Amino acid sequence: MASTRPGLVVTGLTVGALAVIGLLAFQADGAQTRALAAKPSASGSTGTSPSTTPTTGADQAPPQLPTTSGTGRRVVYSLGSHAVWLVDPKKTPPVQAAFRVTPGTADPTAGDYTVYSRTAAATGTDGIRIEHVVRFAQQNGTVFGFSAAVDAASASPAPTASPADPTKPRTGGIRSTRTDGQTLWDFAPSGTKVVVVP
Known part of the structure; x- marks a missing residue:
């Protein structure tokens, strides 16, 4: 051995x-x-991470947070760029998420609002099944709020209605992807400030 x-x-x-x-x-x-x-790079223009890259609309990143978007913890919605920013100045970066959305056939007036109602699942005024509905304004009989279409193929609203064409429905649903809708739902309980900018 x-x-x-x-x-x-x-x-x-x-x-x-x-x-x-x-x-x-x-x-x-x-x-x-x-x-x-x-x-994410600290020099990024929107202060968002890759997980907040939008998949709605033209698949383009939202522009930088408007300087006229108010102060404090808030949801910012831009009528011109069809973008939403979720802002919490107590966190780093302050812009917690940013994404593109698809507006309804009517726009809310620019100004400050408050989330007054939330519904986990519903049917929109356009007949589409939606979820994570966060309502913040009612104007001229139209309810404005954020939501996500359950069926992605149904995410785009009907063509924009003009005041001269009362036959087309006026819808105030501002649609996002389901992922972005969940993010907004988690960020904006009742009482959250919503700032609508031009």
Whole structure:
């Protein structure tokens, strides 16, 4: 029977341990590199992370938060750019999410509002099944609020109605993707400020 020298066993165990440590260090370095690559840049124009990249409309990132969007914790909706920003100045970055939306056939008047009603699931005035409905205004018989169409194929509203064409329905639903709708729902309980800008 061949004998094994103790020095050879210790050397073998040491080499094996060093190989395991080297592998773990390599994996940890790769995980850190991936985490840094996924982190949003502080120089980004909207202050949003890749998870808030919109998938609505023309699949373009929303513009920078308007400077006239008010103060405090708020939902900002731009009539001109059809974009929404969820802003909490106590957090870094203050813009917690930003995404494009599809407006209804009527627009609310620019100004400050408050979320007054929320419904988890409903049918919109256009007959589309919607979820995460967050209402903030009623004007001239039209209710304005954010929501997401349950069926993505039904997300776009009817063509815009003109005041001279009363046969087309006036709808105030501002539609987002289901993911963005969930984000807005979680951010904006009743009483949350909504700022509508031109």
